[in-house]
Amino acid sequence: MNSNDMMAEIRDANLSYLMLAQQMIRADRATAIFRLGISQSVADLLAGLSNPQLLKLASSNMMLARFRFEDSTILGMLTNYNKERSLAQSHAAILMAGQPVEDVR
Incomplete structure (x- = not known):
């Protein structure tokens, strides 16, 4: 390439991400x-x-979205395809909720 x-x-990836983010913010901000994984101020700006x-x-010239799963535990939970998949996804969501959001600096 x-x-x-x-x-x-x-x-193209940036535009798709920005359009999706804007639609999500307008539909259900919280x-x-x-x-x-953004702050209120970033949501206001995007909207x-x-x-x-x-x-x-x-x-x-750079990707606007970034990979959020820096914690291997969370990544492992989301990629673990076992019988308890919904439980693993719920647990990962709880762990991610405790992570700080991105902010405009």
Whole structure:
């Protein structure tokens, strides 16, 4: 994959993420904040972006979404396909709820 192709893929992923995040925030703010792992101030900022602003932000040269599962315990719970899958997912959600949210600095 050449550099131009990679940048186009990053832009597409960013735009999809931003549009989904904005829809989630507008539909159910509290749930979106929890599921996206963002702060109120970031939610306010995302909810207020216009379409041209979304496109400009999506065209950044870096991924806007980041991998949230830095804790191997949580990642293991979510990838463990056993009989108690729903219990593992619930436990992982409880552990993630205790993690700090991302904030604009």
